[in-house]
Amino acid sequence: MSLFAAKRRSGAIRFEDLTLGYDRHPAVHHLDGEIAAGSLTAVVGPNGAGKSTLLKAIAGALSPLDGRIRIGTGEKPRIAYLPQAADIDRAFPIAVYDLVAMGLWGRSGLFGGIGRKQQAAIGEAIAAVGLTGFERRAIGTLSGGQMQRALFARLLLQDAAIILLDEPFTAIDARTTADLLDLVRRWHAEERTVVAVLHDMEVVRRVFPETLLIAREPIAWGETASVLTPENLLEARRMIEAFDPHAAVCEKAAA
Ligand SMILES: Nc1ncnc2c1ncn2[C@@H]1O[C@H](COP(=O)(O)OP(=O)(O)OP(=O)(O)O)[C@@H](O)[C@H]1O
Numbered sequence: 001m002s003l004f005a006a007k008r009r010s011g012a013i014r015f016e017d018l019t020l021g022y023d024r025h026p027a028v029h030h031l032d033g034e035i036a037a038g039s040l041t042a043v044v045g046p047n048g049a050g051k052s053t054l055l056k057a058i059a060g061a062l063s064p065l066d067g068r069i070r071i072g073t074g075e076k077p078r079i080a081y082l083p084q085a086a087d088i089d090r091a092f093p094i095a096v097y098d099l100v101a102m103g104l105w106g107r108s109g110l111f112g113g114i115g116r117k118q119q120a121a122i123g124e125a126i127a128a129v130g131l132t133g134f135e136r137r138a139i140g141t142l143s144g145g146q147m148q149r150a151l152f153a154r155l156l157l158q159d160a161a162i163i164l165l166d167e168p169f170t171a172i173d174a175r176t177t178a179d180l181l182d183l184v185r186r187w188h189a190e191e192r193t194v195v196a197v198l199h200d201m202e203v204v205r206r207v208f209p210e211t212l213l214i215a216r217e218p219i220a221w222g223e224t225a226s227v228l229t230p231e232n233l234l235e236a237r238r239m240i241e242a243f244d245p246h247a248a249v250c251e252k253a254a255a
Pocket residue numbers: 022027045046047048049050051052053054245
């Protein structure tokens with residue numbers, strides 16, 4: 001697709017003593033390090049570990065309480081963000097075609113109009129997720145798996161150097177998960193930076209070369225096999241159980 005021309009390998013994400021939170025209550029503490037441009041990284045950890053918070057911050061939807069996030073070098077690369085299914089309004093009266101077409105807004109503008117080339121790209125994206133024939137269906141009538149396919153088609157059109165996926169396969173059937181994982185592999189082969197919050201360790205081990213394990217603070221980060229050890233997973237659980245959710249200040253910063 002000629003429309004797909006995002007600058008590849010431009011999507012490095014660097015964390016510098018990053019602290020994130022809500023109403024001054026920290027949810028993620030002291031994260032330092034870099035997600036390399038073109039890498040494929042899983043973010044895992046117990047419930048409440050701060051995984052979604054981290055993705056929101058990378059997407060620019062949440063400002064750091066402390067530290068910073070540096071994205072790319074020079075011109076900021078395009079970021080595509082798929083929130084958790086629970087955060088997406090399925091009651092919005094919109095057809096599959098129009099939902100997918102929204103992926104072009106970043107480049108055409110809201111009222112930029114859709115030409116023949118764009119129409120072909122939308123059709124190709126819908127075909128790539130197996131939804132040809134569903135173009136005029138209202139999204140409220142789709143199954144969970146079909147909705148996720150439509151959202152992945154929109155991501156395809158966004159043509160972003162950085163793609164953020166928050167629990168993309170939760171409550172999604174095996175066939176759809178396998179098809180959408182093929183798209184994730186394709187994005188990785190295209191040297192886009194892909195970061196996904198996941199709970200299925202089997203999928204992480206099989207598909208994601210890099211893993212960040214967090215439990216409010218980073219427990220381990222690097223090659224997946226060396227991160228997902230029983231010791232690290234136990235440590236992550238212990239950290240979350242010991243965490244005081246009402247802590248107002250960061251202990252490390254205050255020390
Ligand atoms: N909008 C918000 N306002 C206040 N606190 C929030 C908000 N969103 C998340 N939190 C809190 O921040 C902490 C981290 O939440 P987050 O959703 O990032 O965790 P998670 O690792 O994605 O969890 P899960 O696996 O359950 O989705 C939790 O204690 C949560 O209650």
